[in-house]
Amino acid sequence: MSVSCKGHFKEYCKNCTFAGLSHIADESKHWVERWFWVVLVVLSWYGSALLVRSAWSAFVNNPISFGVETVYTDWDTKLPAVAVCEASNDHKIYDVSDAIWTPDHLLDLEDVLKDIVYFRGSAYSFSGVCTQTRTPDPQCPVSNFTHYVNLVRSSCQEMMRNCSFGKRQFDCCEYFVPIETDMGTCFALNSLQVEKPKLYPMVFNVNQKEGVLNFEVLLNSMLYTLGEDEVPTITTIFSSTLKLALGKNYQRQVVVRNIENDPLTAETTPEQRACRFHDENDDGLYPVYSYSSCTVQCRKRQQMQLCGCNDHFMIGTGEGL
Helix, strand or coil, X not given: CCCCHHHHHHHHHHHCCCCCHHHHHCCCCCHHHHHHHHHHHHHHHHHHHHHHHHHHHHHHHCCCCCCCCXXXXXXXXXXXXXXXXXXXXXXXXXXXXXXXXXXXXXXXXXXXXXXXXXXXXXXXHHHHHHHCCCCCCCCCCCCXXXXXXXXXXXXXXXXXXXXXXXXXXXXXXXXXXXXXXXXXXXXXXXXXXXXXXXXXXCEECCCCCCCCEEEEECCEEEEEXXXXXXXXXXXXXXXXXXXXXXXXXXXXXXXXXXXXXXXXXXXXXXXXXXXXXXCCCCCCCCCCCCHHHHHHHHHHHHHHHHHCCCCCCCCCCCCCC
16 A cells, blocks of 8 residues: 655654654644644754854854963963164265265255155155156156165164174174065064075073063164064054164063964865965965065055056065166
8 A cells, every 4th residue: 555745754753853743743632732843843943054054154254263272381482573674874875965966966865865765655855856846856866766775775784783692692694684675675583584584593481481682783773573474564563663763772572472273274264264374375575474475465566556666665676666
C-alpha cells in the first residue's frame, strides 16, 4: 500500500528529534495545541536563522578579537625606530645662495631656496617671488630642484655624533641609515623601511628593564619616534615628533605596547581585519607595508591626479624635477 507525501511528512515529524515537531504530528492532541507548537517552531527557526546570519556577518566583517596576554613579562620589547630629519641650516642657505647667484641677488631668493630645500607641502616664498608676480626674478629656480637640495642638505656625519645606548657607544652613521621621505632624506635607526637595514640591539625585558638612547645633533632637526615599519612624513602625528634646537637638551620617554597576532589571523582577508601585513605591499613605495607608507603612496597618486606631477621629495620621483 502506497503512502502519501503527507503520510511521510507526519511519520518524519513523529520520529524527528527537532523540538516541537513531534507535538505537531501527534493527532491525539487538540488542534489548538498543535497550532501553538507550529507557531513556536516557526518562531524558533526564524530566531535561529537570525543568529546564524548575525554570526556569519560577524565572521565576514569583523572576525578579529583582541585579548590581553598574561605572559608579557617574558617578552623582549624593542625600542621604537628613531628618525632624524634636518629642519633648517640658515648658514648653508646663505653660503649656497652667494655661490649660485650674483652678489646682488634678491634676499627673497634665499627664502625661495629654503622653500625648495625644506619643502613641507607648501612654498609661499617660492610662489610669491617666482610664479605669482608679473615679473619673476630671472634667477628663480624653475627646474632641477633636487640639485639645489643636494647643495644644501647635510650628510649624517654633519648632523649627529656621540651615539650611545645604555653605556655602550656606537657609530651613529653606521646605524642611522638614510631613508627617503616626502620631506627629503632623513636618517633612521632600526627602521625596516630603509634599503639595507642594519639594526642595533636595543631590547628591554625582565632583565634589561630600561635603557637610554643618547645622541647629539649638530643642526636644527626634527626627531621622530615611530614603529619599526613606519616612516616619517609631513602628516606624522604631533605626539611622535620633537623639534630639536641647537644648544638645548631634550628627553623623550616612550611607552611600548607589544601586539602579537595569532597565526590564523593571516588566513583572513585584509577587508575582514581592516589592516594589512608587511608582505601585503602591492606596488608599495617602501619595502614593507605600513599605514604611513600607504599615506605617502595615496598622496603621490593624488598629486598626479590633480596636477599631473609630483613634488621633488615624493618617493620614486625622477631626478631633475
